[in-house]
Amino acid sequence: MLRTIIVTHKTSRKFYTSNRITNYAKMSKSATRKKHLTVAYEEEDSKKTKFIPKNWQNVLDNVRQMRNDNDAPVDSMGCEKIADQSADxxxxxxxxxxxxxxxxxxxxxxxxxxxxxxxxxxxxxxxxxxxxxxxxxxxxxxxxxxxxxxxxxxxxxxxxxxxxxxxxxxxxxxxxxxxxxGPKMAHICMSVAWNIVSGIGVDIHVHRIANRLQWTSKLTKDPEKTRMELESWLPFELWGEVNLLLVGFGQTICLPKSPKCDVCLNNKLCPSAFKESPKKKK
CATH class of the missing domain: 1.10.340.30 (Hypothetical protein; domain 2)
Structure with a gap:
């Protein structure tokens, strides 16, 4: 049986599976008292197979590389860039x-x-x-x-x-x-304004790309269901990063219409590659 430790603290909820129990145990008693952590144990049915997309690490690394190579509107005009830096x-x-x-x-x-x-x-x-x-x-x-x-x-x-x-x-x-x-705005605001990761901000770009990559166990019809699907398997430490990565990727490569599959580094890994954008004839 796989034991999952659920650690809750005010605005954040972090999940530690059995391979992280050792690190959790090393936390000092004083740190634990200071944060007033509540620890509960849940037994997962070992017969249930948790959904994890194939090759998701490779896909994410490729998205990072493409984002480094292509500036997107969100990089210069996103909410974190709008605030007046001279203001309090x-x-x-x-x-x-x-x-x-x-x-x-x-x-x-x-x-x-x-x-x-x-x-x-x-x-x-x-x-x-x-x-x-x-x-x-x-x-x-x-x-x-x-x-x-x-x-x-x-x-x-x-x-x-x-x-x-x-x-x-x-x-x-x-x-x-x-x-x-709504939830998307609230989660992004918590991350950008307060530097607290409360969840994944899922907008139309993240929603579209997650479904194209089949990063959901089934096709989702709205961003909030996509958020819950992503949070069920994506490691917590990546929650704060994935919104900006996928939004920019959706603005430059994985477009709503006629995605640029021919230049996408994931065109051999993505289940939806070339389905909306046919291969160009040589």
Missing amino acids: EKTKRFQILIALLLSSQTKDAITFGACEKLKTFGFTPVHLAKANLSEMEDILKPVGFYKTKAKNVQKTSQICVDEYQGDIPGTLDGLLKLPGV
């Missing part, structure tokens, strides 16, 4: 959160441009909470669903002022209670 830490976190809120169904370049206009206007929770709604809508054009997002930005700004002293929620649950914030 609270304001930076707030700007990261708003950038994520605006990014849904919107290209990075458009989100980046809207945030630059917000900086000119006054990119702080106090300024945005007091802004006129029609003025906010004008600033956010042509962000997708800009009218709805304008309302959500104002509501979120007011909540940050009233309940968090100008900061943003520091927990996953707190972020998810904000208007317009």
Whole structure:
């Protein structure tokens, strides 16, 4: 029987299988007391075979190499690049959160441009909470669903002022209670703004690529199911890396339409290679 130790601590949950028990045992008693860890044991049915994709390490290494060779929009205009580096830490976190809120169904370049206009206007929770709604809508054009997002930005700004002293929620649950914030945004915000890995941020790129690579036990219909599938087998230490890797890969090589399978280093490993992009004739 395989024994799985589940170690839980406030916002993070880490899984250690039997081959990591030795490392866990070496933790000092003082460290354990300090973190107030709760340890529980679960017995896994040895007859059940855990889903693990074939060659996933090789595929991931190839994606890393392709990402190193190809700059993507997310590398220069992602949420972590939008925050004003001269601002205080609270304001930076707030700007990261708003950038994520605006990014849904919107290209990075458009989100980046809207945030630059917000900086000119006054990119702080106090300024945005007091802004006129029609003025906010004008600033956010042509962000997708800009009218709805304008309302959500104002509501979120007011909540940050009233309940968090100008900061943003520091927990996953707190972020998810904000208007317009879903699991993808919340997990990425926890990672980028707070440097806490709470889960994998799965957007349309990660969702699409995970299914093309068959990194899910079955075809998933929405990003949240894809997230749960990925977290069931991908090592925890890779959760914080995989979003940026796959998003950039999806923007440059594994495109939504006509993916560039002919130049992809995984075209002999990917189950979906050339199915949407036929081989070019020599």
